[in-house]
Amino acid sequence: MALLETRGLTARYGDFKALFGIDFAIEAGETVAIIGANGAGKSTFLRAICGLLAAAPESIRFDGAAIGGAAPAEIVRRGIAMAPEGRKLFPSLSVEENLRVGAWSQKTPGYWNLSSVYELFPMLKERRSTPATALSGGQQQMVTIGRALMSNPRLLLCDEISLGLAPIVIRDIYAALPRIRQGGVSLVIVEQDIAQAMAVADRVYCFQEGRVTLSGAPAALSRDAIHEAYFGH
C-alpha cells in the first residue's frame, strides 16, 4: 500500500480550478519529484495535501486513512511536513526558535531534534540566535527544511527548495537529502530544474495545466517525452 495516494484530486481557488483529477502515489522510502512549468499546479497539489486547500476526504489517503480536507494541524500530526515555497520563515523568531516552532506538534521525542538538525546543517548552529530572515537565502532554506524535519514527519514535501539560489548552494542543500532519507523520511520534491529532479528522484511526475502528463522512473523517460509533457504541443 502506498504511503500517500491521491485519486482524482481536484482543487480550486474560488472559481478558478487549478487541479483536474490528479492520480499520484508515493511508497514509503521513495523520493518522488514533481516537475512542470509555472502554473502547472505543483504547489497547489502540495497545498491541497497539507490541508491548506479544500479537498474531498477520499481523494487523499495517507497511511490508509482518508485525510482530504482535514485541518493542517491534523495532517502534521499524522506525519506530513512541508518546506513551503518562498521559505516562509517567521521573521520575528531566531533560527533556533523557528526550528522549535517546527516541533510544536511533536509530543514524543523522535530522531529529528535540535542537535540532529544542527548536525545536518552545521552552519545553522553558529547562527542559532540570529533572526532567521537575516540569513543568506541558502541558509534560510536549510532552516525551512530543518523546521519541517523537527516534526519528525514520515513524508516531507519540499516546494521549490532550489528557487533563487546559486548552483553551489543548491548542491549543498541537495547533499542533505540522502541523509534525510536515511532517517526513514519519504520525499516529494517539487522542482523546476529537471536535471536536478531526475538526479535525486526514484520516480518523476510531470504536471501540465493541472493534470499529470507523464510519470515514471527517470531512466525510462526519454528527453522528447519529457519535453512534450512539460511544454505541451
Add this chain to the structure above:
Amino acid sequence: MTAVLDTILQGVLLGGLYALFAAGLALIFGVMRLVNLAHGDLIVLAAYLILLIANTLHLGVILSFIIALPLMFAAGYVLQTGLLNRVIGNDILAPLLTTFGLSIILQNAMLTGFSADSRRLTSDGIETASLPLFNGLAIGVMPLLTFLAAVAVIIALNQLFYRTALGYAFRAVSDDPVTARLMGIDDKQLFGIAMGVALAVCAVAALFLGLRANFDPTIGPGRLIFAFEAVIIGGLGSLWGTLAGGVILGVAQTIGASINPEWQLLAGHLAFLVVLAVAPRGLFPRAVD
C-alpha cells in the same frame, strides 16, 4: 524641589497602573491584530467579579483575586473561541464593531447587575498606608505595589513570549498564520489562550484599580483610552515600551494635576499627542513590521 520630585514619583507609580491596563491590550493586538474596544469594560468586569467573590464567599480581596484569575482566563478563552474567532480575518472593521458592541453590552449588564453605585475593593488599611522616604517625601504602599505588579506582569509576559514553546507559537502566528498552521499550530485555539492570558492580566489590573479608587460600570471606556495611549506612546515593539508609555502618561497627568486639578486628563492627552507627532510609531517601535 521636593514637590517636583514628589509629583514625578507619584506619576511614575501611577504609570504602573496604566501599564497594567495596557499590557493585555498590547498582547491581544500583538498576537492577533485585534483591537479590543471592550478591554476597559473587561477590567471593570473583573473588578466586580473580585468584589462579588469577596462578598459572596466572605473572603479577603487577595484570595478573591486568586479565585477570579482562572475564571477570567476561562472567560477570555470562551469569548475568543465562541465569538471573536468568528469575526477576525482580513476585514478589520468586523472585530472592531463586535468589541464595540461587547463594550456596550458589558456596561449595561453591569449597570443592571451591580447598579450605578460607585464601589471599591477594601483591604486591611493597606490602601492608605505609606512609606516615608527623605525630606518629608512619602510614597503610598498601594501605588508602589501597583508599579511592582506591573513590572512583574511584564517580566512574566516576556518570559512567556520569549522562553516558552507557547510564546514561540504566539509570535509565529503573529508573523504568518498560514505557515504557522503548516507547523501544526491551531491558530484559533492559540488566540483563545492569548485572550485568556489577556483577561487574567485584566484581573490583576482590576485588583489595583479597585483598591486604589472607586469604580462603577461606566468607567471602562476611560480606562481603555489610557491603555491605548500607553500602548501607542510605548510603540508596539515591546512590553517594556508599554510600561514606559504608561509612566510617561502618568507623569504627564500628575504634572498637569499639580498645576491645576482640571488639567490632569488634558495633560495626559497632550503628552500623547506630542509623542504621536514626534514619533508616530511610538518610542520603542518593532524593528520588523
